Amino acid sequence: MKNKKNPLLDIKNLNILYSTKNGEAKAVRDASICISKGEIVGIAGESGSGKSTLAYAAARLLDKSAKVTSGEITFESTNILKLSEIQMQSIRGAKIGMIFQNPASSFNPLYKIGNQIIEVLTCHVKITKKQAYEKAANMLKTAGLEDAKYIMKQYPHQLSGGMLQRAMIAMALMCEPKLLIADEPTTALDASVQAQILKLLKDINANTNMSVMLITHNLLAAAKICDRIAIMYGGRIVETGTKDEIFNSPSHPYTKGLIDCMPDINSQERYLKTMQGEPADIISVFKGCEFAQRCPECMKICAKHTPPVIEISQNHFASCWMHYKAEVKISEQC
Ligand SMILES: Nc1ncnc2c1ncn2[C@@H]1O[C@H](COP(=O)(O)OP(=O)(O)OP(=O)(O)O)[C@@H](O)[C@H]1O
Ligand SMILES: [Mg+2]
Incomplete structure (x- = not known):
């Protein structure tokens, strides 16, 4: 777009x-x-x-x-x-903050949640441990974990999947990315x-x-x-x-x-x-559109040439030969 x-x-x-x-x-x-x-x-x-x-x-x-x-x-x-x-x-x-599919593998099982969240901030910002602790508690609350001070004292295995995902979001938000x-x-x-x-x-x-x-x-x-x-x-x-x-x-x-x-x-x-x-x-070297073999609307050109990105409307782009006409706008990006 x-x-x-x-x-x-x-x-x-x-x-x-x-x-x-x-x-x-x-x-x-x-x-x-x-x-x-x-x-x-x-x-x-x-x-x-x-x-x-x-x-x-x-x-x-x-x-x-x-x-x-x-x-x-x-x-x-x-x-x-x-x-x-x-x-x-x-x-x-x-x-740039990141959260991953499986929060259990993103936390170190040997450290309490609170210490791991605080570390994100102390790595990037000059801040006292007490201030970082307060911020971590606030972020956990923002992420919907009201009993933040209790959560911070837990090890990852002591939280449910949903709680861990919220803790992961709190960790990603610590530096306000x-x-x-x-x-x-x-x-x-x-x-x-x-x-x-x-x-x-x-x-x-x-x-x-x-x-x-x-x-x-x-x-x-x-x-x-x-x-x-x-x-x-x-x-x-x-x-x-x-x-x-x-x-x-x-x-x-x-x-x-x-x-x-x-x-x-x-x-x-x-x-x-x-x-x-x-x-x-x-892995194989192929020409044309990668979807051609499965495409119900495949045409001859699709197997030979990668389709350009075509502007369908102002914010809408598709890379498909079906929309190609002499007057279409070819875009650099989808
Ligand atoms: N470390 C790696 N070494 C070799 N090939 C990889 C590696 N990581 C990903 N791939 C390959 O690159 C392609 C894209 O993988 P990617 O993980 O980005 O897909 P995805 O859309 O995120 O899939 P999923 O929905 O399963 O997470 C796949 O064919 C995958 O096998
Ligand atoms: Mg993936």
């Missing part, structure tokens, strides 16, 4: 490879996405589509086997790919806790103007809180649009397929719909 009003994070034409024993896995291909100040952007797509790789790249937390081969990641006008690790450490945690990257923050939680955590993220965004990149494979979760949604398939962003555009006028056959597969509580169908075919093979 070209929503370049007050850009906070601007990812342009990013390509990321993983070296594997079977060859190079092209996990992110030519991905471009911009997140404005105060905006919540969802990145959705099936497992292996490259969502986490894109998110980790934005915080420069990629695995050692990953290599950014080209592209730019600009955060507050600085290309963070050019920063040293020491420079990056002053941004990560302080300006401008951008929160949330990688599947509700996947491990039951439906009612999921809804509470999503509401919490939305409330924090409304109260602090913090931008959020929400990674999810659940389109409904994205629909609940996101201003815009980007759909990833086979490492590429194939469509972006506002929540209404994605749900009411999906313009990429993969997005249409995802929406078709969403469970409908009123349906008389006994079985859930599934999308035909296998996920994209990101």
Whole structure:
């Protein structure tokens, strides 16, 4: 999307490879996405589509086997790919907070929750331990854990999944980051806790103007809180649009397929719909659109040439030959 009003994070034409024993896995291909100040952007797509790789790249937390081969990641006008690790450490945690799918593995089981949360602040800001303790207690309350002082004295295993996820959010908020990257923050939680955590993220965004990149494979979760949604398939962003555009006028056959597969509580169908075919093979060298083999609307050109990103409307982009006409606007980014 070209929503370049007050850009906070601007990812342009990013390509990321993983070296594997079977060859190079092209996990992110030519991905471009911009997140404005105060905006919540969802990145959705099936497992292996490259969502986490894109998110980790934005915080420069990629695995050692990953290599950014080209592209730019600009955060507050600085290309963070050019920063040293020491420079990056002053941004990560302080300006870019992260929460992960499985909070249990993000906390050290040997230390009390409070000490781990406080450490985030004392690493970045000159502050007394008492002040950091007070702030941690406040953040835990903001994250919906009213009995904050009790929680701080607990070890991770003593909290439920929902409580740990809230503690993780409190930890990410300690330095009041401008951008929160949330990688599947509700996947491990039951439906009612999921809804509470999503509401919490939305409330924090409304109260602090913090931008959020929400990674999810659940389109409904994205629909609940996101201003815009980007759909990833086979490492590429194939469509972006506002929540209404994605749900009411999906313009990429993969997005249409995802929406078709969403469970409908009123349906008389006994079985859930599934999308035909296998996920994209990101190791083989292929030409054309990565979705071509599964696409019900595939044309000859789709197997030969990667489709350009086409502007469907002002905030709505899709990378699909179906929309190509001589007069369409070709965009640099989805
Ligand atoms: N450390 C790694 N080494 C090699 N390949 C990797 C590594 N991490 C991820 N990949 C591959 O890169 C591709 C994208 O992975 P990624 O984790 O970004 O997908 P995802 O969309 O987040 O999936 P999920 O919904 O399952 O979390 C996948 O094919 C995955 O197997
Ligand atoms: Mg992931």
